[in-house]
Amino acid sequence: xxxxxxxxxxxxxxxxxxxxxxxxxxxxxxxxxxxxxxxxxxxxxxxxxxxxxxxxxxxxxxxxxxxxxxxxxxxxxxxxxxxxxxxxxxxxxxxxxxxxxxxxxxxxxxxxxxxxxxxxxxxxxxxxxxxxxxxxxxxxxxxxxxxxxxxxxxxxxxxxxxxxxxxxxxxxxxxxxxxxxxxxxxxxxxxxxxxxxxxxxxxxxxxxxxxxxxxxxxxxxxxxxxxxxxxxxxxxxxxxxxxxxxx
Amino acid sequence: xxxxxxxxxxxxxxxxxxxxxxxxxxxxxxxxxxxxxxxxxxxxxxxxxxxxxxxxxxxxxxxxxxxxxxxxxxxxxxxxxxxxxxxxxxxxxxxxxxxxxxxxxxxxxxxxxxxxxxxxxxxxxxxxxxxxxxxxxxxxxxxxxxxxxxxxxxxxxxxxxxxxxxxxxxxxxxxxxxxxxxxxxxxxxxxxxxxxxxxxxxxxxxxxxxxxxxxxxxxxxxxxxxxxxxxxxxxxxxxxxxxxxxxxxxxxxxxxxxxxxxxxxxxxxxxxxxxxxxxxxxxxxxxxxxxxxxxxxxxxxxxxxxx
Numbered sequence: 001x002x003x004x005x006x007x008x009x010x011x012x013x014x015x016x017x018x019x020x021x022x023x024x025x026x027x028x029x030x031x032x033x034x035x036x037x038x039x040x041x042x043x044x045x046x047x048x049x050x051x052x053x054x055x056x057x058x059x060x061x062x063x064x065x066x067x068x069x070x071x072x073x074x075x076x077x078x079x080x081x082x083x084x085x086x087x088x089x090x091x092x093x094x095x096x097x098x099x100x101x102x103x104x105x106x107x108x109x110x111x112x113x114x115x116x117x118x119x120x121x122x123x124x125x126x127x128x129x130x131x132x133x134x135x136x137x138x139x140x141x142x143x144x145x146x147x148x149x150x151x152x153x154x155x156x157x158x159x160x161x162x163x164x165x166x167x168x169x170x171x172x173x174x175x176x177x178x179x180x181x182x183x184x185x186x187x188x189x190x191x192x193x194x195x196x197x198x199x200x201x202x203x204x205x206x207x208x209x210x211x212x213x214x215x216x217x218x219x220x221x222x223x224x225x226x227x228x229x230x231x232x233x234x235x236x237x238x239x240x241x242x243x244x245x246x247x
Numbered sequence: 248x249x250x251x252x253x254x255x256x257x258x259x260x261x262x263x264x265x266x267x268x269x270x271x272x273x274x275x276x277x278x279x280x281x282x283x284x285x286x287x288x289x290x291x292x293x294x295x296x297x298x299x300x301x302x303x304x305x306x307x308x309x310x311x312x313x314x315x316x317x318x319x320x321x322x323x324x325x326x327x328x329x330x331x332x333x334x335x336x337x338x339x340x341x342x343x344x345x346x347x348x349x350x351x352x353x354x355x356x357x358x359x360x361x362x363x364x365x366x367x368x369x370x371x372x373x374x375x376x377x378x379x380x381x382x383x384x385x386x387x388x389x390x391x392x393x394x395x396x397x398x399x400x401x402x403x404x405x406x407x408x409x410x411x412x413x414x415x416x417x418x419x420x421x422x423x424x425x426x427x428x429x430x431x432x433x434x435x436x437x438x439x440x441x442x443x444x445x446x447x448x449x450x451x452x453x454x455x456x457x458x459x460x461x462x463x464x465x466x467x468x469x470x471x472x473x474x475x476x477x478x479x480x481x482x483x484x485x486x487x488x489x490x491x492x493x494x495x496x497x498x499x500x501x502x503x504x505x506x507x508x509x510x511x512x513x514x515x516x517x518x519x520x521x522x523x524x525x526x527x528x529x530x531x532x533x534x535x536x537x538x539x540x541x542x543x544x545x546x547x548x549x550x551x552x553x554x
Contacts, residue, residue, distance in 0.1 A: 095303070
């Protein structure tokens with residue numbers, strides 16, 4: 001086996017391993033699948049939130065919920081799982097095997113993409129059940145999902161590498177709620193005061209929901225939002241590479 | 248010539264944690280195809296030494312060579328070295344929601360030429376078909392899975408940190424058998440332990456550590472070989488002058504604790520005869536006289552106390 005194929009084999013094994021453990025964990029499933037689906041039903045079956053008054057309420061609600069799904073799996077769930085792997089010594093043991101840090105982090109990223117695909121598929125299926133119908137331009141949402149995962153996952157690893165597992169649990173859940181409520185997701189940036197809206201639109205949460213909304217309501221790629229997400233991704237990778245600790 | 252290269256060579260290693268010196272100038276050599284046991288009290292620096300060897304901690308000063316490669320190794324050489332190294336951490340390292348076979352299979356997937364995980368688990372007394380997750384297994388069962396994870400990559404050098412802690416008698420026997428089998432295949436083991444049973448059954452070379460240093464080393468025979476003694480019990484503070492006169496000059500006679508007498512040194516049958524005769528004359532019962540060696544545990548404690 002060549003060095004490259006051995007590396008690919010280790011990365012694939014790590015990705016499958018992470019995916020299997022993530023999908024087996026009930027708390028993670030609650031966070032990545034059940035909460036988004038419940039939120040979709042709340043947004044589409046009630047008119048308590050601003051999405052109900054949008055020109056295309058179903059597509060706007062779906063964009064909101066997909067953004068929640070990405071943040072919960074690529075940030076909150078990834079940070080908590082990795083934080084507890086650090087505490088249990090599982091990462092220490094892996095660091096003594098031929099698995100390199102790049103292979104480990106790539107495996108985690110692939111597993112996060114896989115879990116996001118599963119959770120997004122469940123959310124999209126739920127949306128279809130309540131009457132949403134895709135257009136050809138809706139496919140741009142796939143790009144938004146991928147760039148969204150790339151923007152959030154490094155920050156999940158930054159958090160996991162910086163704090164104790166219990167603190168990661170608290171901060172990841174707290175940040176998740178904060179972004180949900182004040183990051184342009186549940187309350188859209190357009191419903192906020194202008195100064196606040198500008199800030200929210202450059203946050204990874206605001207950019208993600210903007211990108212998904214553009215794809216699902218107008219069928220276009222929001223280039224500005226995509227560039228903002230790519231910037232958060234690049235910055236997150238840099239910070240994670242410098243600060244992530246195995247132990 | 249390659250066979251002469253030590254599997255592990257440590258020179259003047261110093262490791263500090265949070266400003267505290269944990270390993271203080273350690274010298275240690277582990278020969279290939281042998282079991283080297285690190286023994287010593289809690290806090291002696293055994294675990295820190297092992298963790299530094301496998302790259303989990305950074306040395307402050309000193310040098311470590313693993314299988315001929317200076318640590319830390321360059322990135323390209325690291326992969327090859329990690330193929331040849333196995334590690335069993337003192338605690339943790341396992342994914343609590345995984346099952347034993349999938350855990351060991353996952354570690355196997357990281358190696359180019361792994362052993363069969365199911366066979367290895369079976370050899371260590373773990374049913375490879377069990378669906379019980381690791382968090383529901385006992386501490387001893389988890390240790391067995393950790394041992395399997397350390398060995399599944401077919402390492403040339405395996406570090407096992409307190410491998411038999413929490414194992415029952417059957418588990419220890421399975422573990423000893425597996426280590427002996429791997430040693431016969433040429434694998435080098437460096438293990439830390441507080442259980443002298445492990446040392447006596449497995450170790451070719453023993454390193455006694457205290458306060459981060461190597462205070463004694465050698466084979467078990469070398470450590471205990473010159474420690475033959477004749478002991479007897481009698482009334483406290485007996486007058487021993489007559490017995491001292493009867494013993495050769497190189498023998499030492501001590502009373503510690505009171506009423507426990509011990510003759511050490513170069514013992515031969517004439518010494519035994521002199522002690523037996525003196526005891527007969529002074530009313531010391533035959534049953535209280537014993538000939539033998541101190542246990543390895545006692546010798547290690549004495550070496551540590553004197554360090």
